[in-house]
Amino acid sequence: MTVLFVLAVAAARDRARQAALVAPGRPAGRAGVAGPLHELAVLLLDEGRPGDALESARTAIAAWRAVLADDPDYYSGELAGTLAVHARALWAVGRRGEALAAGLEAADRFRDLLPASRADLIRALLLVSGFRRDEDALPHALEAVELAREAAPELLARALARLAAVHTGLGRADDAAAATREGLAVWLRAEPASGLLEPEDAGVLTGLAAALASNGRPGVAVEVMSAVATAYRRRIRTFRLIDGPAGPAATSDARQLRHHLRTRLRDTLRARAAYHSKR
Numbered sequence: 001m002t003v004l005f006v007l008a009v010a011a012a013r014d015r016a017r018q019a020a021l022v023a024p025g026r027p028a029g030r031a032g033v034a035g036p037l038h039e040l041a042v043l044l045l046d047e048g049r050p051g052d053a054l055e056s057a058r059t060a061i062a063a064w065r066a067v068l069a070d071d072p073d074y075y076s077g078e079l080a081g082t083l084a085v086h087a088r089a090l091w092a093v094g095r096r097g098e099a100l101a102a103g104l105e106a107a108d109r110f111r112d113l114l115p116a117s118r119a120d121l122i123r124a125l126l127l128v129s130g131f132r133r134d135e136d137a138l139p140h141a142l143e144a145v146e147l148a149r150e151a152a153p154e155l156l157a158r159a160l161a162r163l164a165a166v167h168t169g170l171g172r173a174d175d176a177a178a179a180t181r182e183g184l185a186v187w188l189r190a191e192p193a194s195g196l197l198e199p200e201d202a203g204v205l206t207g208l209a210a211a212l213a214s215n216g217r218p219g220v221a222v223e224v225m226s227a228v229a230t231a232y233r234r235r236i237r238t239f240r241l242i243d244g245p246a247g248p249a250a251t252s253d254a255r256q257l258r259h260h261l262r263t264r265l266r267d268t269l270r271a272r273a274a275y276h277s278k279r
Contacts, residue, residue: 034063034075038082045085050092057086077117080109084124091131103128107140115151122147122155126162134169141166157187161204168211177217180208180224188227202228202264209275218278225272232265 037060044053064079083106090099107128110121122144129140141163148156160183167176187201205228213221236258 034060034067034078034082037063038078038085041082041085041089045089045092050089053085053089054093057082057089061086076109077113077120080106080113080117080124081120083109084120084127087127087131096131100128100131103131118147118150119152119155122152122159126159129162129166134166137166138170153186157183158201158204159183160186161201161208165204165208165211168208168215171215173212173215173217176212176215177220180212180217180220184224184227202231206268206271209271213275213278218275221275222272222279225268225275229265229268229272232261232268236261236265 037056041053041057041060044050044056060082061079064075064082067075068079083102087099087102087106090096090102103124107121107124110117110124114121125140125144125147129137129144131137132140141159144159145156145163148159160179164176164179164183167173167179187205205224209221209224209228212218212224
């Protein structure tokens, strides 16, 4: 647990307490409470504490619903966002049916808010597709790809990777390889601009490579892992340890992150070598 994480959690809790005191029981007060609690749930979930995230997400959802009961024209998108966080936390603690229900409600609410919610809907569809068996996940993955092609190129690679994983699970090796190669090309064009590899992207890509290799496509798996390795190297260079105004806590966090990224890079290179030997 890092110092920055502890400070962020304390700040979110403090904002929720202050909002409750300023306008207790009123729509503005409920919304003011729900926002920080949503942030707290995200922080806890990203820190690997889904059980703790559940309580914050559940309280935030109740607050958003109370606000919507008074004024249904506002905060539906915020409720949908918290439902998606709640779904992730529920899935992580093994409450699969509840997770699917929360994810589906989030997707439905985002769909009602199109086109402004397009990116959020794509993320919700990808989330839900991960909760379902491949034959049931396919419509969600296809919808996500279609929406991303229309107006969310920053999410297209992730959507194609998910679609490829679904095709792999269904035994459609050719469709999986085609979606993988297209997604990889999109991702490689976009990734150098940011120089970052998001953990979710890395997990999707490495899992996809393993699935492709086991389904007779080790060459494509090597391509995927080579791209992931390149992205890890770029991100490691981003976190150069420079002493300065950020202070020792930030320097320690950067050092931990660099160590973690180097470990993941080594694992990626080993996996690539294993796939290469199967070609």
